Amino acid sequence: MKFLIYGAGVIGSIFAGKLASGGYNITVLARNQRYKDMTANGIILQNAYSDRKEVSKVKVIDHLEPSDVYDYILVIMQKTQVNSVLPYLAKNQSHNIVFVVNNPLGYEEWSKCIGQNRLIIGFPAAGGELKDGVVNYFIGRGIARVFQTTTFGELDGKATPRLTELVKAFNKSHIPSVTNSNMEAWQKTHVALVTSIANALYIHKSNNYALSKSTEDIKLMIQGIKEGFQVIEGLGYKVTPYKLQYFKLPVWFLAFIFKVIMSTKIAEVTMSKHTIVAHNEMSVLQEEFDELIKKSNRTTPCIDKLRNIFNSL
Structure with a gap:
């Protein structure tokens, strides 16, 4: 082949x-x-x-x-x-x-x-x-x-x-x-996820270990992801893949999990380093997800806060 x-x-x-x-x-x-x-x-x-x-x-x-x-x-x-x-x-x-x-x-x-x-x-x-x-x-x-x-x-x-x-x-x-069977829903869900993660990392200069120490910013990131998933559902798509339904768990519990995840080598290799080299792409993806937010007529105060911090950097 x-x-x-x-x-x-x-x-x-x-x-x-x-x-x-x-x-x-x-x-x-x-x-x-x-x-x-x-x-x-x-x-x-x-x-x-x-x-x-x-x-x-x-x-x-x-x-x-x-x-x-x-x-x-x-x-x-x-x-x-x-x-x-x-x-x-x-x-x-x-x-x-x-x-x-x-x-x-x-x-x-x-x-x-x-x-x-x-x-x-x-x-x-x-x-x-x-x-x-x-x-x-x-x-x-x-x-x-x-x-x-x-x-x-x-x-x-x-x-x-x-x-x-x-x-x-x-x-x-x-x-x-x-x-x-629904890659469009999968990719919309993925961008809802990664834009909030990237913006939270940018607050800490793409240092996942620094982000892991900030409970406030980890919670803001998770709330942004939850808002993003509500945008997806508001447009008539299901959050895909189904396993991501665990984001329906309470913010305090997810924050505990993500503080651990962000303190790992996995987060450094797959998330932090990518945000460094893909700054322009992440900016474009945020703009494109903003189009979906407008279509959904949802309010997204946490996404807005993350975006505003990113734009001010």
């Missing part, structure tokens, strides 16, 4: 390295210094806990030709970068294009550009930091999956053979993955 990983950042590198180690034919589209590093040294992954290094040699390209056909193209980049690559994807003849990208506003533009029948939506439960050509990484396994699992789905929610094969490949490559 042939994969093109379109984007050689942290998540793209993790997926490429793990899929290559799973025995799949992997090509990575990279540019500039990342292209040079990967061409010379391959993909170097270092486990954030064990420090164990894995090196995978893969084919590296710097542009996509219309005739370059893959079984799956995984588009893995920030939301702000997608528009620049859509014309190249539209011309390419590959049948399955998987957007592993934050998107709370829906998929009409992507569908119109590349064709609805080619589009699959996904999102990772992984994170890390790229430094000096090495990706220090974490993949959501075990108890971490209570928070998030790598997830894929069709636009129409159907369980198709191509979706089954994609998830099978990821699980074989030790990236625990599942399917979901």
Whole structure:
């Protein structure tokens, strides 16, 4: 099975390295210094806990030709970068294009550009930091999956053979993955969650350990998440996946749990470091979620407070 990983950042590198180690034919589209590093040294992954290094040699390209056909193209980049690559994807003849990208506003533009029948939506439960050509990484396994699992789905929610094969490949490559029948609800829920978390982290200069010591800001973050979920429900969507229903628990109890979570290496690798490199993306996602808030006609005083602090920084 042939994969093109379109984007050689942290998540793209993790997926490429793990899929290559799973025995799949992997090509990575990279540019500039990342292209040079990967061409010379391959993909170097270092486990954030064990420090164990894995090196995978893969084919590296710097542009996509219309005739370059893959079984799956995984588009893995920030939301702000997608528009620049859509014309190249539209011309390419590959049948399955998987957007592993934050998107709370829906998929009409992507569908119109590349064709609805080619589009699959996904999102990772992984994170890390790229430094000096090495990706220090974490993949959501075990108890971490209570928070998030790598997830894929069709636009129409159907369980198709191509979706089954994609998830099978990821699980074989030790990236625990599942399917979901409503990825639009899933991604709207995700943005409601991560915008409040990111804004709370920005209050503490993206230092999760500092945030963990502030009960007041942890509670504000949780109340913001609860308001965000009410916005989602007000628009007629269910909070997705269902396991996130635990956010209905009392704020004081969730605050205790999140003070522990924010004091961990997992939070540093998957949350704090991401907010540092994705500042512009988080700003765009907040603006897009604000559109959903307006449509819902809900009041969101805690989200407003978090946003105002973020904007004042």
